[in-house]
Amino acid sequence: MMKRLSPWNLGATLYMPATRTDIADAILTSKVEGLRSLVICLEDAVSEEDIPEALNNLQILLETLAKAKAASGSAHWPLVFIRPRDVSMGARLVKTMNLSPIDGLVLPKFTLASLSAWWNFIEHTHLCMMPTLETEEVYDVEQMRQLAILMFGHPCHERIIALRIGGNDLMNVISLRRPRHLTLYDGPMGYVIKMLVSVFATRGFALTAPVCEHIDDHDIMDKELALDMAHGLVGKTAIHPNQITKIEAALRVSDNDYADALRILNSSQAVFKSLGAMCEPATHRRWASAILERAQVYGIISDRGNGGIVRVPLSQQNQG
Template sequence: MNARLSPWRLGATLYMPAVRNDIAEAILRDKITGLRSLVICLEDAVSDAELPQALHNLQQLLQQLNAAQCAEGNAAWPLVFIRPRHLAMAEWLIENLDLTAIDGLVLPKFTLSTLPNWWQIIAETHLHLMPTLETEEVFDVVAMRELAQALQQHPCRSRILALRIGGNDLMNTLSLRRPRHLTLYDTPMGYTIKMLVAVFASRDFVLSAPVCELIDDQMMLENELRLDIAHGLVGKTAIHPSQIAAIQSQLMVSAADHADALRILNSSQAVFKSQGAMCEPATHRRWAEAILARAQEYGIAAENSSGNATLLRNLFT
């Protein structure tokens, strides 16, 4: 996987309905500040009546992107994914459109039973995959273990950038909606996220965090982001540009964690004390590697005199 397609580059992954006419500006002309990755959505964000217009817009967008990529490359672009409605639509897109400028597909309603069908239509393409875990099977730890084991051995493994947790769809299967005063971790999704991390992250899969649909509640978003990061999730779905800065500022690494990570990876000691805590390279190495990967993308934050995180340096720019 090339450096452009590192999961650490996802950051706030903004969903944009394919009916929008300004997607090219977001990709080619930095219309949305800080945008690192986006998903052109042909599924839930597009009604049946809007679908013809959405596909027309997508065709025009692809022509613009392919021309721009040929002329100047895509190194400065955000990562670009398409979320098809279903398998049949994905097959149509691949067969009828030039997806050269697209990094990959977000696979909706992904399950073990649909894996062979998805791979059949994607195997011969360059596209990377972000399967979405959002069906009732996701609540079954045995089903998730079987899926993780199958993906480990499957040829698609090297194409999977991240597994996305579909929070709203999963809550819908329980006939629930997130209460406005609670994070997802205070709902049945708390158990679900912990279980998915235990099953998939232990097998070296990356998981990205569900959307926080409380667009105007920055405090709730920040509280949820702290929990996302504590659970090892990489990046978070965004549904509004106003969420991007908050998500990506939380992905910055504290100066304390950065210092610990460097010592863990460079120490010859089996165990040592740092900043009041035990550090044990044998058991903390993978954490330290993840911390440095995050710092490379999002920079390091330090505590100022009032206790607020401020930018110390941004290693990516």
């Protein structure tokens, strides 16, 4: 069975300001359909003057979740993370609040220089990490290469579920905002995402896609999601519940890809043709394994558009 904290279980990660008072309902009552992961945000989504209110709400929420967990367990919950404002707030949360119901922290403005400060107080907890790459250093491929090498050999490696790409913050660094009629890939972020995938995915780190802030433009969302999948990203930040079904749909595996993946993992041939394309198990095996993992979580959808979603039990995924 796939680990609960697998990056494939993130799906559409919904960000909710910690000032909201309905977060417990979203976690405990399936109020938000299809929600797999949620981030309680104390950073950009909360103004400075509202921090005391947000922290008070968080304290009440944690007490509510702790009681619910003690009563019935939490295996059915979405993954729940907190995004503190900075390192000092993160350390304060760990020291003063009961974070036992929480799966991990989203680390804002994460850099090579801040890794040790975050790890100093996370190391001795159960918390996993989702560092966010969103500062000017991200544009420097050499700095990203150094960060990837350091994290790969660091004890934190086992705690990192995925790296989050902070699209809006990265655009802000260069004084830009995504045009309404273009995907994020049509501007400078297209290069940045490609570079980050090249640097981090080659070392086994999963990456998630930035938010699409044009909430009502479903055509742009669909185009962007197709590019997210083409770049191997494992999920996407959502800022509105109506984006969740779109992201879930993009993460479903086509029946053709699923069939190819099974053939690749079970074939004794070095090269063969499938559905008009060359399949080469020696070079396509890692792709095929990822396809089966996605299918296990999100199901299979027909390429011909004439079938429903098929869920794939792990027992049926013969990987040879």
